[in-house]
Amino acid sequence: MSFSLKILGSNAAIAAHHRHQTSQVLTMMQVPFLIDCGEGTQLRLKKFKVKSQRIDHIFISHLHGDHYYGLMGLISSLHLYGRKKPLNIYAPPGLKEIISIQLKYSHSILNYEINYQEWTPGQSELLFENVNLTVHSFPLDHRIDCSGFLFQEKPKKRKIKKGLLEKNISPLTIITLKDGKDVLDENGKILLENKKYTDNPARQCSYAYCSDTRYDENIIPYIKGVDLLYHEATFKEDMKERADETYHSTTIQAGEIAKKAKVKKLLIGHYSTRYKELEPMLEETRTIFANTELALEGETITQE
């Protein structure tokens, strides 16, 4: 499994219809990432059996309460549960101040460290990197500074075809072939032609998270061709004006972005409380982009 995405909260603004405020856990290449943290996220982590102490990286998209009011509670509980290892928060400017002031007034000294990495509004930056994957920010068009996140597996090496190479081949030759180069002799003559001895690498998997945002084609270069795009769809299309006023998107707009960015699959969420039933939102989006699903709390989307 390349990645799995667990939905913890799917509603906009306030909790309603048994839906809660935005939060997700993405597990990519064995690393769990918490993305946004609405009020009560820690309860849903527990309910859906996600081990909160395994989470070392939290990404916050912006400072509207429905995306971060659960963070202080989670931070406090991790402390009370005895956490020692650092917690990395990829944060909008201001979040560190909000957290620090609350720790100050409660006279709390956490028994673990919080490393804040502020993303820069209006830019795309590399926020996280390990041997297998990277996470980049990219700007969304919302009422306040807001960032999307692209989680992406690193390019893989070419695969050596079985049974063609001699057994005592040198490690350097293997590396050269895996890197996509031909193996040459001292005169520059091709000894082993790459395409004869290697297959294409396994595909890189990728997940893009876009909440909250107006319809904005500027994000397309960042999310182009991803395996899974989460794009907010707060409103149905008949509320397009309201969506624009409030810096949100409609179902059709989410579908349009998915189509233009040629993503493989679209997941919509951040539903307005006015919609008790979500099927009509799904149907409307599918008129534009067929491979769409609803973000539903407790459900997990996996990518093999």
Place this chain on the structure above:
Amino acid sequence: MSFSLKILGSNAAIAAHHRHQTSQVLTMMQVPFLIDCGEGTQLRLKKFKVKSQRIDHIFISHLHGDHYYGLMGLISSLHLYGRKKPLNIYAPPGLKEIISIQLKYSHSILNYEINYQEWTPGQSELLFENVNLTVHSFPLDHRIDCSGFLFQEKPKKRKIKKGLLEKNISPLTIITLKDGKDVLDENGKILLENKKYTDNPARQCSYAYCSDTRYDENIIPYIKGVDLLYHEATFKEDMKERADETYHSTTIQAGEIAKKAKVKKLLIGHYSTRYKELEPMLEETRTIFANTELALEGETITQE
């Protein structure tokens, strides 16, 4: 009904065993007061059918997260639900700053006003008064500044005995008698002796809230003889040392305070997560103070 108390949250520190962090709604003389506001309080207000827009007064005992992390979410939701009337928060020093900074970074201008009334640490003060009742703060002994609250009906007038007074008696005479004075003629001679024409007034009702605190006999003068005392009992008696270290109380200590303050009824709560079963805590407290009950979420204690 003089007052009713609805328990919204009863656990200490973190949510566990289907118990949540501290919050209560006291309704006294038709006025609902929210006391403390742990994470997710707004969900439990909804669950237990308490109309959040009716709440105009919120009392926060101290700035440990399990007593106030639900406040920002509630404030935001009241705004989104269209509240216009002011909200009064009786707050520890620092809370206004914590709320203001979060409103600033979310670029939120609430469509209602918040009036902060800071209580002064280490003192007892009148925080609220209307024609029927008063609310006073009083200091508790906790790791950070922490206040108890005494909700008290105002002294009532004496009651005129039926059928004894002439029909055309003057309003001034009635007021004089209700105030407990004899009615005199111009020479100072008693015309109507108060005790002959009046009965004792109906009893004043009172509720005292004490969470979080160490065992502290200094609170007794403030809570003496109340109808209902809520006193935290985080630990059983075998954890007395731990209670003292963490500035909390045991079951026995809560019982001792109730007994020494000669209250009518004791309610314990703020249970440590180590206790899944609460009956043993109740039994232990009752060895000291028989008229004790457990604070259980969703339950309402009424006082006629």
